[in-house]
Amino acid sequence: xxxxxxxxxxxxxxxxxxxxxxxxxxxxxxxxxxxxxxxxxxxxxxxxxxxxxxxxxxxxxxxxxxxxxxxxxxxxxxxxxxxxxxxxxxxxxxxxxxxxxxxxxxxxxxxxxxxxxxxxxxxxxxxxxxxxxxxx
Amino acid sequence: xxxxxxxxxxxxxxxxxxxxxxxxxxxxxxxxxxxxxxxxxxxxxxxxxxxxxxxxxxxxxxxxxxxxxxxxxxxxxxxxxxxxxxxxxxxxxxxxxxxxxxxxxxxxxxxxxxxxxxxxxxxxxxxxxxxxxxxxxxxxxxxxxx
Numbered sequence: 001x002x003x004x005x006x007x008x009x010x011x012x013x014x015x016x017x018x019x020x021x022x023x024x025x026x027x028x029x030x031x032x033x034x035x036x037x038x039x040x041x042x043x044x045x046x047x048x049x050x051x052x053x054x055x056x057x058x059x060x061x062x063x064x065x066x067x068x069x070x071x072x073x074x075x076x077x078x079x080x081x082x083x084x085x086x087x088x089x090x091x092x093x094x095x096x097x098x099x100x101x102x103x104x105x106x107x108x109x110x111x112x113x114x115x116x117x118x119x120x121x122x123x124x125x126x127x128x129x130x131x132x133x134x135x136x
Numbered sequence: 137x138x139x140x141x142x143x144x145x146x147x148x149x150x151x152x153x154x155x156x157x158x159x160x161x162x163x164x165x166x167x168x169x170x171x172x173x174x175x176x177x178x179x180x181x182x183x184x185x186x187x188x189x190x191x192x193x194x195x196x197x198x199x200x201x202x203x204x205x206x207x208x209x210x211x212x213x214x215x216x217x218x219x220x221x222x223x224x225x226x227x228x229x230x231x232x233x234x235x236x237x238x239x240x241x242x243x244x245x246x247x248x249x250x251x252x253x254x255x256x257x258x259x260x261x262x263x264x265x266x267x268x269x270x271x272x273x274x275x276x277x278x279x280x281x282x
Contacts, residue, residue, distance in 0.1 A: 001174060026169075033162075033169040034193050059215045064170040064189040071188070076174040077225070079188045085217035085274075129217075 003075035003136035006110040015073045015100035015114070022057070024092045030061045057090040062127045066116050069098040074133040080111065084129035094121045103130075110135055140205060141241050150201035151236040155194055158186070160228040166190050186226035191260055191269035192218065196236040199256065204238065208254060208277060216253060216276035223267035231263040239272060252277045 031041040036058060039046020044054040063084050071079055090096065097119040104113035111134045118127040160180045167177035167187040177187050200209050226232065239257035243250060258271040 001176065026171075030169040033165040059218070060189065060192045061170070063192065063218060063220075064187065067188045068170050068172055071174070076176050077185070079222060081219070081221050082188070083217070083219040086215055 001076050003078055004073065006105070006112070006135035009102055009105065009112055009135060011102055011105055013102040015070070015102070015116075017097050017099045018069050018072070019095055019097040022090070022092050022094060022096045024055055027055060027057050027061065027092045030058065030064070034058070034060065036060075052089070053091065055092055057092060059084070059086040059127075062086065062090055062118055063129075065096075066098060066118065066127065066129060066131075070100065070114065070116060070131055070133060073100070074112075074135060078133045078135065079131060080134050081132040082129060083131070084127055086127055088120075088124060088126040090118065090120060090126045096120055100131075142203065145201060145203040145238055146240065147237050148201070149235050149237055150203070151196040151198050152233065153194075153196045153236075154231060154233045156231075158226055158228055158230045158232065160184055163187070163190060163226070163228060166193065184228060188222055189220065190226055191220065191222075191232075191271060194232055194234050194258070194260060196234050196258065198236075200254070201236075201238050204254070208241075208252070211277055213254070213275040213277050216274040218274065219272040221270045223269055224262070226262070226268050230268070232268065233261050235259045235261075249278065 028042055040050050040052055040056055041058050047055050067079055067082055100114050100116040102112050103115050111132055114131045114133060116129050116131055117125045120126050163184060163186050164178050170187060172178055172187060176183050176185055237257045240255040243252050254275045256273045260269045262268050
């Protein structure tokens with residue numbers, strides 16, 4: 001499994017965005033695998049009873065999607081730190097887009113800092129974050 | 137309503153929970169639910185390790201210390217975000233212990249008014265006392281003052 005070489009990365013490099021249809025079954029599968037059974041993560045009616053517009057994506061799942069996106073670029077086992085802020089609701093059955101950019105390189109640790117975010121289909125950043133990745 | 141936080145409650149352990157051993161099936165189903173394809177996250181065997189965010193599945197027995205003011209403990213909060221610092225990977229058979237501390241309480245003023253943030257830190261270790269992750273859970277309360 002290839003780890004991206006540190007010497008091939010420069011500050012300002014953009015990570016190829018990943019856009020995909022984020023559907024309700026995807027969210028339900030995550031909720032089951034995480035043992036979280038709040039209605040807001042499994043059905044629209046239950047979510048509306050909680051005052052939400054419909055089913056929402058767990059913040060932890062957003063984090064997981066971001067982590068997978070970053071390691072798809074850097075290689076497995078490279079993530080050292082991930083900080084995320086949940087700014088808005090990430091609703092399923094929509095297309096989402098995960099994006100990232102390298103903001104800093106550290107020669108001593110051969111690691112990079114990255115800004116990362118998830119956009120919904122209105123191009124609003126529902127999740128923003130920063131991460132540290134150790135490269136090869 | 138102003139909050140009166142006793143600084144001595146910060147950093148003090150208020151909960152400790154030991155979880156059942158991690159299973160390979162749980163690691164694999166979690167990673168697959170995130171669309172993972174790397175074999176180290178989805179194939180059973182000696183190389184299997186947890187997806188980096190698997191650690192957020194673990195919870196303590198109680199989420200807030202009893203010493204936190206009631207205005208916070210019993211008011212609805214929002215999950216504002218998390219910070220994870222990763223240690224050694226989690227593997228099948230690991231027994232994870234979580235120590236919970238109240239890490240920080242602070243106020244911010246945003247477009248919608250003042251907000252109070254409560255940060256609960258989970259320090260997670262395995263049965264060899266190696267740190268697998270430190271997770272800061274940030275909860276936001278609207279309409280309060282620290």
